[in-house]
Amino acid sequence: GQQVMQIPQYQHVQEGEDFTTYCNSSTTLSNIQWYKQRPGGHPVFLIQLVKSGEVKKQKRLTFQFGEAKKNSSLHITATQTTDVGTYFCAGLGAGSYQLTFGKGTKLSVIP
Amino acid sequence: NAGVTQTPKFQVLKTGQSMTLQCAQDMNHNSMYWYRQDPGMGLRLIYYSASEGTTDKGEVPNGYNVSRLNKREFSLRLESAAPSQTSVYFCASSEIRSSSEKLFFGSGTQLSVL
Numbered sequence: 001g002q003q004v005m006q007i008p009q010y011q012h013v014q015e016g017e018d019f020t021t022y023c024n025s026s027t028t029l030s031n032i033q034w035y036k037q038r039p040g041g042h043p044v045f046l047i048q049l050v051k052s053g054e055v056k057k058q059k060r061l062t063f064q065f066g067e068a069k070k071n072s073s074l075h076i077t078a079t080q081t082t083d084v085g086t087y088f089c090a091g092l093g094a095g096s097y098q099l100t101f102g103k104g105t106k107l108s109v110i111p
Numbered sequence: 112n113a114g115v116t117q118t119p120k121f122q123v124l125k126t127g128q129s130m131t132l133q134c135a136q137d138m139n140h141n142s143m144y145w146y147r148q149d150p151g152m153g154l155r156l157i158y159y160s161a162s163e164g165t166t167d168k169g170e171v172p173n174g175y176n177v178s179r180l181n182k183r184e185f186s187l188r189l190e191s192a193a194p195s196q197t198s199v200y201f202c203a204s205s206e207i208r209s210s211s212e213k214l215f216f217g218s219g220t221q222l223s224v225l
Contacts, residue, residue, distance in 0.1 A: 043216050044216070048213060088154065097161070102153055
């Protein structure tokens with residue numbers, strides 16, 4: 001079945017440093033979604049990427065979808081303590097109706 | 112507008128006991144889902160309901176049953192709880208089951224099976 005690998009599993013950064021998490025799928029994806037889960041909270045939708053090579057920005061967050069639609073990344077510029085949480089990618093395989101979640105990257109920000 | 116509401120928030124069971132996790136959404140969404148979240152494992156789909164009256168197995172359905180009671184409500188039942196079912200359970204909904212639908216999650220149920 002489809003697998004979505006996400007790295008790193010954990011990342012500790014000093015406040016103000018940049019952060020990137022990467023997502024790789026074993027199969028071509030129709031689209032990829034990103035979610036954020038604050039400690040003790042529930043996943044909250046951030047964005048969806050659909051087109052090959054697509055890049056979207058939300059303030060300090062930049063999301064990219066690879067040309068082959070098999071990988072994606074989330075980059076945060078100048079992290080803040082409010083960025084703390086676990087970031088999940090979730091891929092939808094071509095012809096599938098089930099999202100497959102990566103295992104997430106847990107971000108800690110040291111003030 | 113409450114979104115997706117799950118009850119209970121916490122539950123402790125003994126091995127072999129049964130229980131039902133309740134989920135309701137007020138967004139008039141057609142599709143509903145049950146996920147479990149274990150440390151280091153991400154979110155794994157247990158069951159989903161694409162529309163009222165239909166249910167389908169997800170990645171990890173063994174030991175669970177579901178009921179789509181109506182368009183608003185989707186319950187998850189553990190008939191005979193096992194320690195391996197200790198987890199955080201999230202209900203989610205989406206407008207329709209399509210390739211472009213984002214998921215709205217409930218606040219979760221933390222279940223411990225002793």
